[in-house]
Amino acid sequence: MKPEKALIFELSRPGRIAYSLPECDVPEVDPSAVIPVGHLRSEPAALPEVYEVDVIRHYTELSRRNFGVDNGFYPLGSCTMKYNPKINEDVAKFPGFAKIHPYQPEESIQGALEMLYTLQNDLAALTGMDQVTLQPAAGAHGEWTGLMLIRAYHESRGEGRTKVIVPDSSHGTNPASATVAGFETVTLPSDARGMVDLEALRQAVGPDTAALMLTNPNTLGLFEERIEDIARIVHDAGGLLYYDGANSNAIMGIARPGDMGFDVVHLNLHKTMSTPHGGGGPGAGPVGVKSKLAPFLPKPVVGLHPDGTFYWDEDRPQSIGRVKSFYGNFGILVRAYAYIRTYGPEGLRRVSEIAVLNANYMMHRLAPYFDVPYPGVCKHEFVLSGKNLKSAYGVRTLDVAKRLLDFGYHPPTVYFPLNVEECIMIEPTETESKETLDAFIDAMIQIAGEAASDPQLVLNAPYTTAVKRLDEATAARKPVLNCSC
């Protein structure tokens, strides 16, 4: 690959043009006649002047530096980077979905409303919840929405509960969302098996407990076997249970948060339901609730009249209000709907079964070469520890991750969860063939061997990427935040 270092601005030469516009067929208006002087430019914007071919080559070159599920294996633990079937894109382009406007009258968009209504119900059925809002635009947005619902519920009962309990293995977004929603977070230690410590939970709950936020299976890829006891302890104290759906890819069609005792659930459609993920979205984080929380859902939700027509249900006096402009990331909801309908209930169950099988296969093949802090059977993801490589050869998990780049893989999540030393967190998802899994495993085994035989090789990796090892510490300590060109 030829490294392209010049910025598009540096390619600029006066007078070069990459476009041709038709003759102007409307009267020209002098900008100073319609725009206040203070807002008018005094000199032209410094836009790059280049030929079309330069534009195409420049951005094509940059795009090739991207890594995505369409060009390689992406086992980023906790993120469910599964392949996104292209039929989702086809369906999202249907004119009835792609060419409509949010202000169109209800009667002219009945198909789109039916799709949303059906998706609400499908997600409710999948999670064991009673009603769903599709508005939240991301996982953390769903968490915040769910916590606002919990707050509204407690307040409607005259209770000012202020604390949200999160396990120490939880996603960092959980305590962050709780704080943004105005709660105080209480961190709960895990027990030796990586599960919620029931005794610590009993000590932590009280009349000020608003909710417990939990991921199940948890961030270590382990199923909280005593989830019913956990639910009982929290409910007996008057608190609610929040389910972070980040790990739903392990349980679809097998177990439902609603049956485990959860009251509020969010799903990450960009993880579990194969909508595009990474690169800043857009995502979708629908939230499902048990009926006692339904009156507080953001409005509108899509309703069904007795005559079979669909409508925006705005008549929700206890609603926490709107949490997203219009109706969420509609195009993403279409893709998730296409995915769910393509697979059907049996197919979604099979998705989770294969995701779990793939993770267990990888864990057991890698176990002889890396430390496995929680051996046994995992769900859809598992954690390894690189602490033996670090103490024996000075090769850290970060170095292993960098070396994986030379093999053409996106590295797994590293240094998370925080309660595992030199953590490597691998989630293969269900969409990978055995050959892909084996090739990645072989690369990991080779790197473990290199760490012993030639540690410098690993410490200086990567070698094949457009930029080599970055100085992350200096980048964070002395960031250069502007372009000096």
Next chain:
Amino acid sequence: MSEVRDGLFYSEEHEWASAAGGQVVRIGITDHAQCQLGDIVFVELPQPGSSVNAGESVGSIESVKTVSEMYAPVSGKVVRVNESLLDQPEIVNGDPYGAGWIMEVEVEGDVDTALGKLLTADRYRELIE
């Protein structure tokens, strides 16, 4: 293997503390802690004059890997913070028990009593083994 310095007192959250004259206790993070964190890129210091309670968060340390809270090993009033860490947080990596100290806290009551509630060097060695 990380250094655990004899004569200092330690918390389970990997801070060290030592008497610094009068009622003052000097506080930092241990060699083990800086080693686990990796390259430290930012230290959030408490306000001098603020009150801290033993076991409660008094600031945070950001490394290339993670952001970690610092917990006060003793209760009292912050009388001095190591402002050189604002520009050169890497001092904590290089000299955690010396130039990389983080804050000084004036305790109420007896200094030895406050420090006596913490772990000895031997106990801390057992903890991190």
